[in-house]
Amino acid sequence: MDPQRAARFPFVPGDTPIVIDRTEDVWLVTGDGRRILDAGGGAIVTNIGHGRPEIARVAAEALGRIDYVVPVWATEARVSLVEELVDHWLPDGFTRCAFVSGGSESVDLAVRVARTHHLSAGRSSRWKVIGRDVAYHGSTLSGLSVGAHDRRRSGLEPMLTDLPKSPWLDPDALAKVIEFEGPETIAAFIGEPITGAAGGAMVPPEDYWPAVEEVCRRHEILLIVDEVMTGLGRTGLNWGHQHWGIKPDLIVAGKGLSGGYAPMGGVYATDDVVAPIAEAGAGTMYYTFAGHDLGCAISLEVLRIMRVEGLVERAASIGALLRHRLDEELGDHPHVADIRGRGLLLGIELAADRNTGRPFPRADEMATQVVGAALDRGLWVYPAGSGPVDDAVLIGPPFTITEEHVELIVSGLRDAIDAAVG
Ligand SMILES: Cc1ncc(COP(=O)(O)O)c(C=O)c1O
Structure with missing residues (x-):
């Protein structure tokens, strides 16, 4: 879609929104054919997968x-x-x-x-x-x-x-x-x-x-x-x-x-x-x-x-695997203060200093930056945080994700955090 047309959509004019052409399985497909892994399940919504x-x-x-x-x-x-x-x-x-x-x-x-x-x-x-x-x-x-x-x-x-x-x-x-x-x-x-x-x-x-x-x-x-x-x-x-x-x-x-x-x-x-x-x-x-x-x-x-399809049980089992792999790959990351949640509602709290818990300056909007960097890598995660938890990302993919998707989420997030914090 012509970006000028897409820019007519937001009520408050600003950045041109991403244009999604269609949704399939665990993927969001953009107007220009890019495939984005929907690890946020939209806004922690999608459970049985897209396009059923x-x-x-x-x-x-x-x-x-x-x-x-x-x-x-x-x-x-x-x-x-x-x-x-x-x-x-x-x-x-x-x-x-x-x-x-x-x-x-x-x-x-x-x-x-x-x-x-x-x-x-x-x-x-x-x-x-x-x-x-x-x-x-x-x-x-x-x-x-x-x-x-x-x-x-x-x-x-x-x-x-x-x-x-x-x-x-x-x-x-x-x-x-x-x-x-x-x-x-x-x-x-x-x-x-x-x-x-x-x-x-x-x-x-x-x-x-x-x-x-x-x-x-x-x-x-x-x-x-x-x-x-x-x-x-x-x-x-x-x-x-x-x-x-x-x-x-x-x-x-x-x-x-x-x-x-x-x-x-x-x-x-x-x-x-x-x-x-x-x-x-x-x-x-x-x-x-x-x-x-x-x-x-x-x-x-x-x-x-x-x-x-036993998808609640699936959320528990694949959620445990995702959590395990996040702990393995990001548990010691200098800007990851905590990894938490249950099943397929997982959160990563970000901090300028993981040892003291010192947050990033609010003006940096670090969670938004990480989400942007993840999107650049074909991964959607959901920005979160307020008050004492200023910067976090939520991971809430469809319950139908596979082990292969788990690896894409973990590596995409690691690369996105590294890119965002510079
Ligand atoms: C716990 C909780 N309650 C209420 C809402 C509001 O729901 P909606 O955005 O569908 O109006 C949300 C949305 O994120 C939520 O997470």
């Missing part, structure tokens, strides 16, 4: 039958997706599903459900949702309010609700925040099991999530796990929170639900969360495109493919 003919067939059939139906009516695809999730994916006790168009909408809806739950049960003083510092929960004003991603909140702070935050890796901190705020004012706590975009796949200490679960239970605070990035097999288990054996009240998901073939997200709840809302005859307003039939049909097929 089964999905194109299902999508054509779905659109041939139904286009738009208001979100509250049932269709075969909507009901089948609920059945697939409840029967095969969600933890025991999770029976209620609400489908939306992405991760930010899922978080926004979950926050509204938490408030409506308490209001319906007569606990009208409970409205605050405690988040974590550091965290990313999407770019709506509610998502930015419960989140703490300094780059993405920057400048918008006056428009955001000032909600309490608990330090992200301290298992004792939440109890103190609740005490300070007054438990009777708290509706919910929200956290990513493994902090993705804001923390470069930061895994909390082993005692963190059990401590959070205990204190939430003690104070009747709903526990929301934001699994937009970690959910649906990405970390090698169905859900990221299952690495810690905890039982949340609400799960929020997105990204992998449709494998990137349609804009989809979801909120999943236990009967106990929804029962007071039903008894009060209350509800939550829908988004016009919530639970779009096409997205539901596609998501159903994506989940079916993952089950039939």
